[in-house]
Amino acid sequence: MDTVIVLFNRDLRVHDHPALAAACADACRVVPLFVADSRMPAGHRASFLAECLADLRGSLRDRGGDLVVRQGDPVVETVRLACELPAQAVYVSADVGALAQRRERRLAEECRRHRMGLRTFPGVTVVPPDELRPSGGGDHYRVFTPYWRVWSGQRRREVLKPPDKVPVPEGLEGGPLPVAGHGPNGLFPGGETVARTRMRQWLKYCVEDYAAGHDDLAGNRTSRLSPYLRAGCLSPLELESLAVNGDDFVRQLCWRDFFHQVTRAFPRINRDDYRSRGQRWHDDEDAAQAWKEGRTGVPIVDAGMRQLLAEGWMHNRARMVTASFLVRRLRVDWRVGAGHFFDLLLDGEVPNNYGNWQWVAGTGNDTRPNRVVNPVRQARRFDPEGEYIRRYLPELDGVPTKLIYEPWRMPTRIRGYPAPLVPMD
Missing domain, CATH: 1.25.40.80 (Serine Threonine Protein Phosphatase 5, Tetratricopeptide repeat)
Structure with missing residues (x-):
């Protein structure tokens, strides 16, 4: 073939990239493409993605190529570019979410309509x-x-080596990379090199x-x-x-x-119960907002939620504790919490995020659907000195270690720290 487009999405690398490797083997010219659409993330995630794309462009340029960036609908822009070049095929890594599967079906239809080939590859x-x-x-x-x-x-x-050369068409404009409005995330600089x-x-x-x-x-x-x-x-x-x-x-x-x-x-895992068990959820916006802001009055829960706000990341154990508190103690619908995590987590992806939330809520793949996590016991076991709690809740710095997990047991209220939203005894 003369020209193949490689559409990048959740595969921003050159090492072990089956679609890119196959395109470089099959075609005289290869066009690595990323389409920024209306669903682009914000905050920490926007900065992380911008750094990932900049690093990918650098790696491709080191191999004589470039990353072409376009704005708009991924299917429309991919087909538009393919017709302009022209390209004989589009190569893409297969994905699993409902949005990804719809995009792949639409792309297949448009490629057939324009008599272009479409090949999907593993790699995610x-x-x-x-x-x-x-x-x-x-x-x-x-x-x-x-x-x-x-x-x-x-x-x-086989694990594939990166291509030695990525031969892009001459004169093709790469286009500007997405600009992140949020400052760089020092904890997680983006890109394959890092x-x-x-x-x-x-x-x-x-x-x-x-x-x-x-x-x-x-x-x-x-x-x-x-x-x-x-x-x-x-x-x-x-x-x-x-x-x-x-x-x-x-x-x-x-x-x-x-x-x-x-x-x-089950591509609607982010919307529907995988296994409906008749749970009745409370529509409590105030409680949900307090949970999101780390103001539940339960230190281990608040520490986790404030870590998420500050870093765009949360320790795995804290994720289970905070999720269980929302669905088991506050009885708020798991979709509320899962959506909040998905919006903020740098590693927020549909399968893991929503699969784990449904596991905690008892609507998913857990073989013990009535499992309840006690946040105080979890804190004592996995943060025995209260160091994690104090790191994200500085207002508890003066609280004795034996009470850091249950400050509501202190004889006087801690200034600026709320009482628990629900009874904890």
Whole structure:
């Protein structure tokens, strides 16, 4: 073929990128394309994405290519550019959410109409979402443990090297990158270059200690690679292949794949109960807003929510505690909390975010749907010195450690800190 467009979305890298590698092998000219549409993120996420795209453009230019950026509807702009070049085909990494599946169907229809080819490739997960099927029937695994057993033994595709050269058409204008209105996020600078450095450091120094330390709230001993997986700055397959001493960490990558295959089969996971159990939710906007702002009066919950606001990220253990408090204690609909997380988290992606929220709410894939997390017990166990709580709740600096988890037991109220929204005894 003469020209192929590679449409980037959640795969902002050049290492182990099957669509890009195939295009460079199949075509004389390759056009890497990113389309910024009306759903572009804001705040920390906008800054992170802008840095990811700038880094991707730099990597492509190092290989003689460029990143072409257009504004508008991804399908319309892709087909418009393909007709202008002209291009014979569009290559894209397959995704699983409802929006992604609709976009892929629309793109397939438009490519057929314009007599262009469309090829989809793996790359967003370790194992493609539709590759594993239960032996007893059904289109996906509904319980994690059987999936984990089959997933662990599944043969992997080859991890691909980045192309040596990306031959773009002469004279093609790259276009301006999206401009982030929010300042750079120092905790999570975006891009594949930073991601690969972090990955190497994590695998060299930390992964073997993952099982012992990943629940330590104050210790920050998780990998913090999830934002880079969400944006596709890292290949999950390459990460798994390199984590040879990290079985517990690899299990988390399997959980990510598990929710992707669930979402592939149930794309409305962000809207509808996966398993409706007749829950009756409270329509309490004041309580939901207090939860979002970290003003529930329960320190471990408020610390987690304020970390989210400040950093665009939250420790995994804190995510479970804050989510459980909203749905189990306040009885607020899981969609309210999941939507808030999705809007703010740098690693917020439909399968993991909504799959985990439904797991906590008892409407998803949890085999114990009535599970309730006690926030005080969680705080005492995973933040034994109260360091995590004090880090994000400076108004509790003077509170004795034995009361840092339950300040409502103090003889006098703490100035500026609210009483619990619901009874905690």
